[in-house]
Amino acid sequence: EDQVTQSPEALRLQEGESSSLNCSYTVSGLRGLFWYRQDPGKGPEFLFTLYSAGEEKEKERLKATLTKKESFLHITAPKPEDSATYLCAVVNTDKLIFGTGTRLQVFP
Amino acid sequence: EPEVTQTPSHQVTQMGQEVILRCVPISNHLYFYWYRQILGQKVEFLVSFYNNEISEKSEIFDDQFSVERPDGSNFTLKIRSTKLEDSAMYFCASSLNRDRKYSNQPQHFGDGTRLSIL
Numbered sequence: 111e112d113q114v115t116q117s118p119e120a121l122r123l124q125e126g127e128s129s130s131l132n133c134s135y136t137v138s139g140l141r142g143l144f145w146y147r148q149d150p151g152k153g154p155e156f157l158f159t160l161y162s163a164g165e166e167k168e169k170e171r172l173k174a175t176l177t178k179k180e181s182f183l184h185i186t187a188p189k190p191e192d193s194a195t196y197l198c199a200v201v202n203t204d205k206l207i208f209g210t211g212t213r214l215q216v217f218p
Numbered sequence: 219e220p221e222v223t224q225t226p227s228h229q230v231t232q233m234g235q236e237v238i239l240r241c242v243p244i245s246n247h248l249y250f251y252w253y254r255q256i257l258g259q260k261v262e263f264l265v266s267f268y269n270n271e272i273s274e275k276s277e278i279f280d281d282q283f284s285v286e287r288p289d290g291s292n293f294t295l296k297i298r299s300t301k302l303e304d305s306a307m308y309f310c311a312s313s314l315n316r317d318r319k320y321s322n323q324p325q326h327f328g329d330g331t332r333l334s335i336l
Contacts, residue, residue, distance in 0.1 A: 141322050142322045142324075144324055144325075146327075151329075151330075152329050152330070153222075153224075153309050153311075153327035153328050153329045153330050154261065154309070154327045155327070156324045156325070156326055156327075159323075159324050197261065199261075201322040203274055204249070204251070204266035204268075204273050204274040205251075205263035205266060205274060205276070206251075206253075206261075206263060206325060207263070208260050208261040208262075209260070210259075210260050211260075
């Protein structure tokens with residue numbers, strides 16, 4: 111059965127303190143791994159798509175990487191506005207299978 | 219930037235009543251989806267829709283649920299007889315296309331409709 115596990119569940123960082131979020135997955139034939147950001151009361155906002163092991167994508171302070179079993183979302187020198195829940199999802203035929211997310215809080 | 223819009227933002231309904239949730243996907247997108255998120259839980263897939271028919275549905279999407287694209291812009295989710303456990307945030311999403319063989323384009327989500335069943 112396809113599955114996505116994210117860790118940690120919650121992460122508190124001081125502004126400027128870099129860290130990484132983990133997404134482990136099992137899927138029969140990876141056709142895409144997606145990272146989303148979700149703010150309270152809002153829908154998931156698309157960040158990155160990764161399709162094959164070794165691929166990396168960057169956007170501002172965020173960098174996503176992919177191996178055959180997991181993906182990492184690296185946050186460099188975070189700011190308070192980076193506070194949100196970060197969701198990882200893999201695609202199986204039509205549907206996205208989401209993890210439970212990592213709730214990130216960045217304090218000034 | 220184009221976005222998916224959903225209405226209403228909050229719907230309160232008595233148990234057993236019918237409810238229709240509405241979505242306007244991004245205009246050039248071809249694939250449409252509904253997901254739900256019960257408070258504190260994962261986002262869960264309900265149904266996907268392409269070329270005016272359901273392409274995949276989950277076990278949650280039983281006979282009480284239906285989807286429709288009544289015109290060129292709207293995409294609706296109907297729950298015929300709501301239950302308490304249908305209370306959740308319902309998200310609509312759309313994607314441009316999907317290469318069946320190799321990869322999938324990202325799905326873009328609306329901000330959801332919070333459905334509260336009393």
